[in-house]
Amino acid sequence: MKALVYAGPRKVEVREVAKPGPRAGAVKVGMRYCGVCGSDIGIYAGKHPRAKAPLVLGHEFVGVVEEGNGSGRFTAGDRVVAYPLLSCGTCLACRTGTPHVCRSLRLIGIDVDGGMAESAWIDEGVLFKVPGSLSDKAAAVVEPLAVIVHALHQARFKVLDSAVITGAGPIGILTGIVLKQGGASRIVISDIDEGRLEMCRAFGFETVNGRTASVVDYVAETTGGEGMDLVFECSGSEGAAAEMTKLARIRGTICMTGVHKAPHAVDLMEINFKEQTLVGTRVYTQHEFGETVAYAATIGKELEAIVTQVVPLTGSEKIFEMIADPAVRTVKVLVDCRK
Numbered sequence: 001m002k003a004l005v006y007a008g009p010r011k012v013e014v015r016e017v018a019k020p021g022p023r024a025g026a027v028k029v030g031m032r033y034c035g036v037c038g039s040d041i042g043i044y045a046g047k048h049p050r051a052k053a054p055l056v057l058g059h060e061f062v063g064v065v066e067e068g069n070g071s072g073r074f075t076a077g078d079r080v081v082a083y084p085l086l087s088c089g090t091c092l093a094c095r096t097g098t099p100h101v102c103r104s105l106r107l108i109g110i111d112v113d114g115g116m117a118e119s120a121w122i123d124e125g126v127l128f129k130v131p132g133s134l135s136d137k138a139a140a141v142v143e144p145l146a147v148i149v150h151a152l153h154q155a156r157f158k159v160l161d162s163a164v165i166t167g168a169g170p171i172g173i174l175t176g177i178v179l180k181q182g183g184a185s186r187i188v189i190s191d192i193d194e195g196r197l198e199m200c201r202a203f204g205f206e207t208v209n210g211r212t213a214s215v216v217d218y219v220a221e222t223t224g225g226e227g228m229d230l231v232f233e234c235s236g237s238e239g240a241a242a243e244m245t246k247l248a249r250i251r252g253t254i255c256m257t258g259v260h261k262a263p264h265a266v267d268l269m270e271i272n273f274k275e276q277t278l279v280g281t282r283v284y285t286q287h288e289f290g291e292t293v294a295y296a297a298t299i300g301k302e303l304e305a306i307v308t309q310v311v312p313l314t315g316s317e318k319i320f321e322m323i324a325d326p327a328v329r330t331v332k333v334l335v336d337c338r339k
Contacts, residue, residue, distance in 0.1 A: 138296060313338075
């Protein structure tokens with residue numbers, strides 16, 4: 001069967017690979033779509049510390065059950081998405097009910113072969129049926145949506161909270177979508193990519209282009225210097241780390257949604273003096289993932305709207321070069337695993 005394989009730094013190949021065989025507790029899933037994640041971009045660049053070539057990429061996938069295992073939980077024709085986290089089960093986090101922050105957390109598509117392939121055998125215990133009203137393209141966005149559901153739980157978001165989001169990538173835009181659907185009073189999002197900001201304005205968010213304006217000044221001017229209730233840092237950038245305490249109000253909450261790959265300076269004195277809360281997030285719980293599958297059906301059109309390109313599996317060898325090209329204006333890119 002065909003699969004998109006990470007072959008080494010800055011090299012991916014569409015290869016013929018051996019079809020995985022049946023195994024106990026698993027079902028065969030024929031893949032439909034698989035999303036490209038920021039972690040996949042890091043793997044392609046050769047910067048992911050755990051991903052080793054050769055590796056079939058992809059952990060954001062939707063597919064159809066083709067063969068069951070006799071348990072009756074899933075039958076042929078069921079559309080499914082997968083909770084892709086692999087926890088050890090023995091560390092402190094796992095023993096205390098938080099396996100999503102397992103000390104040795106692994107993921108499908110990073111530590112083991114993933115979903116950018118024609119098919120795969122997936123443990124049925126991590127599969128969730130897709131609601132009938134949710135399209136395949138929208139279902140392929142469930143995994144990153146679960147990141148946002150967890151982040152809003154961590155930030156303790158409340159109806160009518162105001163929020164500023166730094167970074168208008170898929171995670172930042174999805175954060176805005178969920179905040180709006182949840183009743184946020186204001187949503188401001190900043191980025192340096194005007195194409196992505198155009199999409200944000202179409203969703204009804206206030207936008208600031210960091211190339212030409214200061215989001216700190218904009219928030220100060222529009223809040224009378226008070227700041228916003230919540231800050232969601234989704235960019236992973238040094239500049240955003242320096243500014244985020246200035247964006248949050250006294251006793252506001254800063255939620256670290258994007259992952260910072262290097263230590264960055266943060267104004268800790270401002271956290272002290274304004275009694276701000278700084279909270280981290282890492283993926284999501286399996287319960288939250290299941291909640292997200294059901295929730296996705298209520299915002300299916302918005303999830304489809306962030307999908308800007310669909311690339312056939314057979315033509316996906318240049319997909320990361322396409323994503324890196326600013327002229328293409330990508331937001332969320334899917335691989336069609338059937339073509």
